[in-house]
Amino acid sequence: MRVACVGAGASGLLLAYKLQRSFDNFSLVIYDKNPKISGTWYENRYPGCACDIPAHTYTWSFEPKADWSAVYAGSDEIFAYFGAFADKYSLHKYVKLQHLVTGAKWNAAVDAWDIDVIDLTTGEAHHTQADILINASGVLNKWAWPDIAGLQDFKGTLLHTANYDRSVNLTGKRVGLIGNGSSGIQVLPTIQPQVAKLTTFVRRATWIAPTRGFEQHFYSPEELKTFATDPAAHLAYRKQQEVAINSIFPMFLADSEVQSATFGMMTQRMQEKLQGRAEALAPSLIPTFGVGCRRITPGVGYLEALGKENVEVVYGEIERVTERGCISSTDGREHEMDVLICATGFDTSYMPAFAIIGEEGRSMKQEWVQEAKSYLGLAVAGFPNYFVISGPNSPIGNGPVLCFIEAQFDYILKLATRWQTENIRSFSxxxxxxxxxxxxxxxxxxxxxWEHSCRSWYKSNSVTGKVTALWPGSTLHYLEAIAEPRYEDWVISYKGNRFSWLGNGFSQTESDPTADWSYYIRYHDDSPFTGRKKALQVLNKAGTIDRSTSMDTISI
Known part of the structure; x- marks a missing residue:
């Protein structure tokens, strides 16, 4: 089984781990355009870059890390985590760095993908084939400069958070910051103490709050020692954080009591953190739309930094950029600066960065011309043997993240094992x-x-468009929904007789002289339950938690 993967970030590395752990007789090549692995955690190096959910939940479920420095760990630590993961399980051998996939086309004559790749170190073009193609390049991968007139006329230093140059010294400089999304909110309090003047251009309101009550906290030596030497205590802490994030989903329901209570509480908290400037800043910075319509960020130190003497908040759009700075459409003033940082996000159209052609010569651009439509966030009609990780309508903002990526790969590999063992040509x-x-x-x-009137990348950066980024339910709901493939939803074609996989009449057990040929004989019935509810109750340990008194129920 020949598998090709685009992207050696967290998802690509997990694919390598899972294939290596569960399969024999396969080849895997992971192509990545960067000189190092870890994807977004290699690319994003801007000041203050960190994960916006607690770090102990941002690990694979089976691969904890005891020595995170803080609740919200920085990008360098996360980059190191995935590097250590690749080292531990010898995953580098599957990766071709500085190799850019430029195109993929389904070849029905051989039931495989023809893939075009460029070696970025030599410029040489390569052509290869794969039976299964997986796009693991991520959602927030394609950054671009903002569409502002005169941007390239700026004579100072121009930076983008997704392509940040750490060699630039901001000390004593006049700095402009465009954007108050997740990246901008992390940048501002980090650079504020070192710059002479910081002008931040805020185009829209946004909710800022820690995840379910988890304020930023740097772990003490005693805490780190406990995590390292007491696995049970560390596991309990991890589960506490995971449950807290899993419990946020009712907040996203527009008419729920949780949404109403959260709205009032977060408004009050933001006003408190704005301190003496609340009256001036709150009307433009605190939203009127529901909490969660746009992605919430912890915003560690952001609101407090807006009140510093060297920070100027300018609301509204930028009319144009000049050689010396930015002219605001609100006041018509030219705000001069030495450095301009664009924290303006990514292309969130879900369109792959490479040209991809499926059945009957139909391109992904044609397929998604109106809307990015996936099957359960992981496959596309008309594109056989092709999967996308964190595809349209995955639970990217519904709760924990890495656990659903694990579930997506488990689902994909269930189809892959059928392809490998049942004489299947293709499935879509x-x-x-x-x-x-x-x-x-x-x-x-x-x-x-999510359908409230707010501009959000959940809706392809629109105000009223369709929600293309999120799952219609909680993350736990998603895990249960894709636990087993619904094969009736798939077009599966075979090579010859679909029962040829039955082979020579002997079982695989009989072909192994070291196996137990009576493995089904036992003292009691320990077989898995076939009813979905009972099977799930075993899996989720139903009856073991008292939710009314548990510390798991942390209020936001």
Whole structure:
């Protein structure tokens, strides 16, 4: 089984681990354009870059890290975590760095993907084939300069957070910052103490709060020692954080009591952190739309930094950029600066960075011309043997993140093992199954704050567009939904007789003289339950938690 993967970030490395752990007789090549692994955690090096969920939840479920320095760990630590993961399980051998995938086309004659790759170190073009193609390049991967007139006329230092140059010294400089999304909110308090003047251009309000009560906290030597020497205590702490994040979902329901209570509480907290400037800043900075319509960020130190003497907040759009700075459309003034930092996000259209052609010569651009439509966030109709990780309508903002990526790969590899063992030529989701899923998703989204009137990358950076980024439910809901493939939703074609995989009549057990040929004989019935509810109750340890008194129920 030949598998090709685009992207050696967290997802690509997990694929390598899972294939290596569970499969024999396969080849895997992971192509990545960067000179190092870890994807977004290699690329994003801007001041203050960190994960916006607690670090102990930003690990693979089976691969904890005891020595995170803080609740919200910086990007360098996260980069090191995935590097250590690759080292521990010898995953580098699958990766081709500085190799850019430029195109992929389904070849029906051989039931495989023809893939075009450029070696960025030599400029040499390569052509290869794969039976299964996986796009693990991520959601927030394609950055671009903001569409502002005169941007390239600026004579000072121009930076983008997604391509940041750490050699630039900001000490004593006049700095402009465009954007108050997640990246801008992390940059501002980090650079504020060292710059002479910081002008931040705020285009829209946004909710700022720690995840479910987890304020930033740097772990003490005693805490780090406990995590390192007491696995049970560390596991309990990890689970406490995970449960806290899993419990946020009711907040996203527009008419829920949790949303109403959270709205009032977060408004009060933001006003308190704005301190003496609350009256001036709150009307433009604190949203009127529901909490969660845009992605919430912890905003460690951000609101407090806005009140510093060297910070100027300018609301509204930038009319144009000049050689010396930015002219605000609100006041018409030219704000002069030495350095201009664009924290303006990514292309969130879900369109792959490479040209991809599926069945009957149909491109992904044609398939998604109106809307990015996936099957359960991981496959696309008309594109056989192709998967996308964190695809459209995955639970990217519904709760924990890495656990659902694990579940997506488990789902994918269940199809892969059938391909390898059952004489399958190709599999792709039925178009009617995708349309039914999209119809269900659209109906569900009407009940959520995600459809409130706010500009969000959840809606392809629109105000009123369809929610293409999020799952119609909680993260736990997603884990259960994709626990087992619904094969009736798939078009599966075979090479010859679909039962040829039955082989010579002997079992694989009989072909192994070291195996137990009576493995089914036992003292009691320890077989898994076939009913979904009972099987799930075993998995989630139903009856072991008293939610009314548990510390797991942390209030936001």
């Amino acid at each position: 989701p039925k178009r009617e199954a995708v349309e039914d899923f999209i119809a269900y998703k659209d109906q569900f989204m009407k009940t959520t704050v």
